[in-house]
Amino acid sequence: MKNLLSILLFVLVSQVALAQTERIFITTESGSSPHFPTVIGAQIGQTPFEILQVYTFKKTPVSIWILEVETDDLPSVLLRLEASPKILTAEIDADMWASDMETYDANDLHVGEQWYGENTGANGNENADIDLPEGWFIERGSPNITLAILDSGMKLDHPEFAGRIVNNTADPINNIDDDANGYIDDVSGFDFVDHDNHPGDENGHGTAVGGIAAANGDNIIGFAGVDWNCKILPVRVLDENGRGSYSKIAAGVYYAVDNGANVINMSLGGVSESNSLKNSIQYAYDNNVTVVAASGNSNTSVPQFPAAYPTVIAVGATNWFNERCSPFMLTGRGGSNMGKHLSVVAPGDMIPHLNYEDDLDYSSVNSGTSLASPMVAGLATLLLAQDSTRTAAEIKYLIQASAVDRVGPENEDSRGWDQYYGFGLINVYNALSGKFPIKTESYISVYPNPAYANGKFHLGGEASDLIISTVDGRVIINYKNLSAGIYNLPQMAAGYYVISVVAPTGFYIERFTVL
Template sequence: MKSLASLALVILSLTAFGQSNQLMFVAESTGHGIPEHLSQLVQNHSGEFVKQFPRGKGSTEFVYVVRFPEANIDAAFQDLSNSSPSLLVEYDHVLKADTTKYIPNDVRFAEQWYLENDAGFNGEMDADIDMPEAWKIERGNDNVTLVIIDSGVEFDHPEFNGRRYVNPNETLNGIDDDQNGKIDDLYGWDFVDNDNDPNDENGHGTAVAGVAAANGDDLRGWAGVDWNCRIMSVRVLSSSGSGNYSDLAEALYYVADLGVDVVNMSLGGGANSTIVEDAAEYAALADVLLIAASGNSGERGVNLPARLPTIMAVGSVNWFNDRCDPYSSGFGGSTYGDEVEIMAPGDNIPILDYQNFMNYSDVSGGTSLASPLVAGVACLLRAKHPNLGSGAIRSILHQTAIDQIGQSAEDVQGRDDYYGYGILNANEALKYEPIIITSDDDDLFQIAIDFDNRDVLYEIEEDAQKIEIFDVSGRRIFVATNVRAGTHRVNISSAGVYSIRATINYARHNRQAVIY
C-alpha cells in the first residue's frame, strides 16, 4: 500500500499544442523593429511587432516575432515565405504545461468524478482514482480479455463497438469445435438459458461492463477504464437479477479453460459453497485474476464469492474517500470484513442503459460498480506487463493502493477490515515497475505452497548459506542463514507473488510462489 504523503510530485514538461496567431522569421538586423524591406508586407496583413532577439551573442541575424489577426495569419505566412527563398518563417506555436494527464473527448467525461475529481461536480478535490494520469501510460490492449460474469452484456451499445470477445477456436457451425461442451460459444455463454447468446436481459451486466471497459475518446457519453481489452459476456443472472451458485461454479471452470485474463463478478450470496470455492481455485491456478464485489449490507460479512481467498474483494467509497455507509440513495453501505482487499469509488456512478443507447443520465451506486474499476485497472496492468501472472497483478494493486485517506476511525495504517490495503489508484499501479526474479530448473531447491495457512514450504538437498524471500517490488521480507538440508516452512501474511532464493554452495537458486 502507498501513503498519500509519499506520492512524488510530477515535474511539468512543455509540449507544443497547435499554433498561436504569431509568426517568427529570421532576418538581418537593421536596428529596432521590423526590417524595412519586410515592414510593408507585415502592414499589409495588419501585423504588429512583438519583439526581436539575436541568434546568439554577437550575431547580426535576429528572430522577429509579429502578431497578426487570426484571419490573416496564414496569408501573412505565405507572403513572407515567398518574399525571399532564404527567409526562414515559422508559426509561433503554443506551449502548454503537460500535466501528464490524458483527458478523453467523451462528451460527459466531466461528470465521471471517480476518474478525475476537481470537486466541481461532486465531493473532495482528487477523491478519484487518477485515471487521466494512468491513461498517459496505458489505455489497454486487445490481447487482454475481461470477462463479465453477470446478467449479460448488450454489445449493440455503441460504447462496446469493436470490443466483443471472439473465441478463436470456435465457429458458428452447430459443432463444438473446441470440445468444451458448449456448441458455437463464439462470444461467451449463457448459463441461465444454456445457449450461446449471453445478451443482457436485466441491465446490470451492461452497466458493470461500461464502468470497466466502455470505449473512450469516442466523442460520446462516458469513458470506461480500459478502452481496448476484449470483453466476454458470461450470463449467470436472469432477467430478475438472480442466479444460482451452480451456474457461477460452471462459469468459472468455463472461463478458466478459455485462458482469459481478468474476471469481474459484481454479484454475491450469503451461504458458503465448497463447489464454488473449488471452481474459483481452479480458475486462479489457471492464472485468471478474479475480482468481486464485497456486498452492500453496510455491515460485517463479505459476500461469496468475494470472501474466497482466491478472489479480490472490493468495497466502495464515495467522493470524499469515505466508505459508503449509506449510499447517497439512502440504502445499505459497503460491506466490510477481513477479506476486503481494496476499495474503489462506488456511489453516484454514471452507467450505460442497455435499452436506450442515447441515455447517459442514469447513475447508480454499490460495490457492483466499484469492482469493475479494479477489474479495468487490472486489465491495463496485464496490457503493460504481459509476462506478469495474476498473482503479481493482484500484489501490485495491493501495494499501490492509497492508505489512510478515508475515515480515520476505519482507514488505519496498514491493511484493515474496512479499506483493505487502501483505495485503488490507477496511476500509481501503472507507474509501478515490479521486479521478478526468474526461476531456475534444478533439483537442489524445491518449493510447495500450503494455501490454507499461506505457508511456503521449501526443500533443500544440501545445506544453504542463505534463504531469502522477496516481494514483487524486490523488497526482502525474510532471510535465514546457515540453513540445514531438509524441509522448512515460512508463513507469508499477504497475498501476492514472491521470489524465494536459496544460496547453496555460494550459487543462487531461485523459485517463485503465488500466495492467494
C-alpha cells in the same frame, strides 16, 4: 386399535408431507458422465431424483451436475453422495445475487461526468478519485488481454462495446460445436441461464458493470472504461432479476478460464459457502486468472462469496468524499461491506453507467460495490497489457501495494491494512508507474501479499516484540528484540494472519494472507 391406526396414519402422512423438492449440484471428475446416473442412484437409494443439467468443459477436469431430489432429509442425501469416491462435492444449489445497484433517473448537471476518474471538486472532495487520466498516459489496454464479465449478460451491440466483444472464429454459427468445447456456436461468450450462445442482458447490471471496466475510450461518445482495448467475454450467470445459482456461476468461472479470460469480474455474491464455487475460483487462480469480486452492500462484516476467498481481490466502495459508503449517498441505505478479507476500495457511489435498453442514454447513475469492482478489474487488465507475464498473485499485490492509504476518516481508515478500506483506495497511475506509497510509511509490511513460502516481512525499526498470529489470536511465533531489516516469514498454512509489533514509537499491525 382404531386409535393406533389413526396415529400411524397421521405419522405416515406427516412424513410424506415433509418431503420436498430440493435443487442440489454435484461435481465429478470429467469422464464419469456415461454411467454416472447409476452412481447417483446407488448412493441415494430410493430417493427420487431428476437430472436437470450437466456442464462439461473442454479443459476443466470437472463436470457439474444439477439435480432435483425429493426428500425429507437433505443433509443425509448430501452426505451419502459425498461418500462416493466418484463425487468431489455435493451441495445445495443456493442462489447468488448481483450486488445491488440503487437507481434513479438523474438529470443534474454532472450526471454524465465520471468523477471517479479525476475529481476536480465539483463532486465532493478534489482528488477523491483513482487518477485515470494519469494512468491512461501510461497504458490504455491491449486486445491481447481478455476480461470476462460474469453477470446478467451484456448489451452486445452497444456502440461502447463495438469491436471489443470476443469473436470465437473457431466456432461459427452453424449449430455445430466446431471447437469441441462443449458449447455450440459460442461466438461471443455463453448464457448459462438460458443455456444458449447469446449472453444478452435482460437486467442491466452486466451492461453497467462491463461499461465501467471496458467501454470504448477516445471515441467521442459516452463514457470511457478503465481499459479501452481489452477483449470482453460476456458470461451470463444471472437472470432478469439479478439472481443466479451457485452451480451456474461455478460453471461460468470454468468456462471463462477455459475460453481465454485473463481477468474475471464478479459483481455478485452470496453468504453461503460452497466448496464447488471455491474449487472453481481456485481453478482460475491455478491457471493464472485474476478474479475480482464485489464485497457486497449490506454494511456488514459477514463474509460474501466469492469475495471472501483468499485468492480473490475483494472490493469495497467509497463515495466522492473518500468515505466508505455507509450508507450509500444515492439511497441513504446499506453500505459497503467490510471484513478481514477486504483487499481494496474503489469509488462506488453516484457512478454513471451505460443503459442496457438505450444506446443514447448516458444519464443512469447507481451505487454499489458492483460498480467499484469493475474499476479494479479494469486496472488488472491494464497491468496485464503493460506486462502479460504477470501472475495473478502479482496483479493482486500490485493493486494492493499501489493503493492510497488513509484517505478516509481516521476511525476507519487506519495506517496499513484495515477491515474498512483494505489496503486503501486503488490508484491507476500508482499501479502502472510502480509507485507504492504504503511501503514508505509502514513500520511493518509483508511482501508479496498474499504471501507464499518465500514471503518476507520488512521491519522499519526496532521491535521489542514481533508476534505473528492468526486473525483469531492464536500465536504462531513471537520474536524478541529485532532490529530494522528484512526477514523471512516462517512456514505457515494457508490462511489470514496478523503481525503485531511493539516498538519504541508505538504499536503497529499488518494483516496478510498466505496462499
